[in-house]
Amino acid sequence: MKKALLSPVALAVLLAACQPDTASQANQDAAHQKTAQQDTTQLQRTSQQNGDIANHNPLLAESSAPFGVPEFSKIKVEHFEPAFDFAIVQNQQEIDDIANSSKAATFENTIEAMEKSGQALNHVATVFYALNGTDTSKEMQGIAKKMSSRLSALNDDIYLNAKLFARVKSVYEQRDSLDLRVDQKTLLADSYQSFVRGGANLSEVDKAKLRDLNSQLSKLSVQFGENLLAETNAFELVIDTKDDLAGLPEDIIAAAAVTATERGHDGKWVFTTHRPSKNPFLTYAENRDLRKALYEGYIQRGDNDNANDNKKLASKIASLRYQKAQLLDYKTYADFVLEKAMAKNPENVYGLLDQVWPAALAQAKNEVADMQDMIKAEGGDFTLAAYDWWYYAEKIRKARYDLDAAQTKPYFSLDATREGVFYTAEKLWGVTFKERQDIPKYHPDVRTFEVFDKDGSSIGVYMTDYYVRESKRGGAWMNSYRKQQKMFGENVKPIIYNVLNYPRPVGDAPVLLTFDQASTLFHEFGHAIQGLLSDGYYQSQTGTSLPRDYVEYPSQVMENWMMEPEVLAQFAKHYKTGEVIPQTLIEKIQAAGKFNQGFATTEYMAAALLDMKWHTLETATEQDADAFEKAAMDEIGLIPQITPRYRTGYFSHIFSGGYASGYYGYIWSNIYDADTWQVFSQNGIFDQDTASGYREHVLETGGTEDPMIMYRRFRGQDPKVWPLLERRGLLTDEQLKTMKAQ
Structure with missing residues (x-):
């Protein structure tokens, strides 16, 4: 905890x-x-x-x-x-x-x-x-x-x-x-x-050593983050020939034109390594050489032997962390960190990852074979590369499920998706949101809402900050300007905010989200609602004050409601016609739900295993980061068509954030998420008894007690692993039957 x-x-x-x-x-x-x-x-x-x-x-x-x-x-x-x-x-x-x-x-x-x-x-x-x-x-x-x-x-x-x-x-x-x-x-x-x-128990000499280690680590972590921001903002793929835009949707082309103008390239198109720009380009651009250029620009961030290179910083951080762990009498830094996590030790982390990795990698290899067959059928004479994956995965999705990601975007406007989240919160817990224009904003992009409980009482403030900008770091997150607490004699209301990085609207058109982007909005709101519904006494225990491998659980649960027809019917409406997303399209989305899960799980787990490798080092010797990373990936058998979701040079989660020895936490939390969704699926997705129990024992409690004790109160049992593996399509029918019987 x-x-x-x-x-x-x-x-x-x-x-x-x-x-x-x-x-x-x-x-x-x-x-x-x-x-x-x-x-x-x-x-x-x-x-x-x-x-x-x-x-x-x-x-x-x-x-x-x-x-x-x-x-x-x-x-x-x-x-x-x-x-x-x-x-x-x-x-x-x-x-x-x-x-x-x-x-x-x-x-x-x-x-x-x-x-x-x-x-x-x-x-x-x-x-x-x-x-x-x-x-x-x-x-x-x-x-x-x-x-x-x-x-x-x-x-x-x-x-x-x-x-x-x-x-x-x-x-x-x-x-x-x-x-x-x-x-x-x-x-x-x-x-x-x-x-x-x-x-506190160290000798005076060792206390001085610890102070020095902590000071160095704090400086290096800040530098790592600054280098990454500079690297991300520096790269640009400038396109001056319209033919090179073949395959890209019109809204993506329009956004690239705006970016070009902002960067001094009037009349051209610019794509960056920010996800709202990179991902659609890799998914739709027909020009393979340009896909390669953008992809390599992304995965080489922090690895360019320039002033912003992060390789030596990462290795130095890992070395200092090992020295700190040794000073405090821990075998490795991972042992130090995980003592306070749900997993407790590295062996338990590897125990979970080892259950999932073989099936995920096998599925990813099947997906490679499918894509290679398509390349051959189209007359291609090249081997699938990592920068081809999104492009051919999308083509197979369209061919196999008659589902093109571009088909769904008109139904997921940003404002409507946010309203879908609000609808879900109201149906579950009676929570409502009212926009306020009289509350200060830290940036013009921010929108601010007062939040009310089911009895009409005000429970806090919720801010949203959705658009990408160069002054904002990448990714998506939730945090608070003030947490809920009662320790000074009054119930202090929380001020919660969500930050994402979506493309800005172009002209009068609304921002349209991919299915994954819409899911991310639901995910981050899952963190926010935990902060808003918190009901604790001490501020260090409220909101998301939880172990890293449990804190992602409520956010991942929240994603499930987005796929439910009742919820989709409320917000997934065509931005031009107002037509509700057709049931046939919903069925296609659901049918494709397990598609590409080999890739998604493998690239994530490769990063989680890389994190563990860096933090289970048993030496203070600084590593050659590229060689270390390659050896780590070779050891687990990662195929060349997949790069870890985060390479060392831009793995800010672990080198400039709070996830060192904890990136595995997303899949660990997924166990609780999948197990919880079993209950909602059985009882009804808006069943009030289930929703109330979840609110009381998960959302309100924060870190007031051992999370496993609180989870058992809600669920009545420990979580099972099979719902997670089934959801990801990583089990055969026979394997699933065996696990359910255990």
Whole structure:
């Protein structure tokens, strides 16, 4: 489970790095570290106590906006450093007061006091790192570098404070005699474990070594993310001959023309390595050489032997992480991380991956054979390459299922898909959304909604930020400007946001989504609804404060509703005619649901296994990243037609995010998702008893207790693996029958 204390510091270091897909990135080591958030009462107290400093800096003064949303228009880049300076000093004083108290240590004056500390710093860090991820600049990146070292040092100051640890240990040793609620017991246990894992038991010499390692890691993680953003923005495929656009849909061509104009190539077309540009080009462009150029531009990011090369950074990070694990008496960094995950250790992770990998790889090889047959039938005399996969997979999908991805896009406009998500939330939990124009926005692209519960009471704010821009990092994630909590005597309402990277609208036409893009919107909303429906006391335990291999579970469950005819009928309407998506097209989508799953599962698992390889290293020797990656992929037998979803040079999830030794978590969470969907499928997708149980035991509870205990309360049993394998089409009928009987 997550670390309960971690003040604002660890949060800030983590957010500086970047947030995951979810999650989203962000999406944010929400699973393991205390999330930095604002509490209005505490900020007001800060303002009153510190006079001019607080009143003249909008990051320290109380917001007068509805719901206490940060007043973004008042916040300038030059406000951040002074606000950090002030809040760090204040947090240091708060911690010193707790550590040096003459009173005997109690849960209230030690554990709970630490939980309440650092609110000003939490707020400053939250706003800064949210904006650095969504609308960065060179100035913001400079501050991130500077703060990474300072916040890492402050984090170490807390966890290596002998007096403070003595008080925490004293309370922990009395735990059996204390009259504590379940969430308080969890907070106490996590606080104590966080100190131990933070080096509190080390010698003074080793504490100094740990400080140095943490400082280096924080700097390198920030640099990795900056290099990747620069690499992604630098590449462009410029096309000046219309014939080279053959096969591409008109909306993609129009978007490429807009991109060209923005980049100074008027009258031409530009494609980039951002997914909304790259994916459709690889799927539809008939020019094989250009597909190759764009694909290689994508997979070579961070691997170009230039100023933004990430290979040495990644190897250095892996080495430092191993040294840190050794210092803390763990065999590998993966052992250190996984101790707090659902998986518990690397052996259990490999145990799951080894169950899925053979079937996924075998299916992928079958898919290669199908594509090679098509190439031959068309008169081609070349061997299928990785940059051909999307193109031929789409052709086979169309031939086999009479389904062209372009057929579905007119029915999935961005606004309508968002309304489909809202419809689903209302049917399940009675939650409704009302757009507000009077709430501050951090960027003009943002749309803001007040969220109401089934009884009509207001429960929080939901922001959406959907369009790609060069100042925004890639991917999709959820995070919060403030988490729900009650620890200052009132129920503080959450401020949640989703970030995605869809193409901007061109002219008057709406943004049309592919099926996968629409599914991603549902996925990220699954994180958001958990943040919005959270009902906890301590802010470090609310929302998505869950282990990495469990936090993706609610988001993956949410994707299931999008495919249901009742839901599709509500939002999947042709943007021109208003016609509901035909049942025949729905049936085609469902029939093709297991298509290309060999590829999808294999490319994902290759990345998950690469992550584990980097973090189960048992040496501090820095590796040749290219050779290391090749050896790792050769060992598992990855075929040349598939590249890992993330190669080392652009694997930001693990080298500048919170997913180190945790990228496997998506498929681990998939077990809970598939098992949960069995219940909804059996009882009815909007069955109120099932929905209420899911809300009570999964969405509301956050990290207040062991997630497995909470899952069992909802499901009545441990999750089964076979629903996941069946869903992906990776089992024969006989294998499925055997697994169901076990």
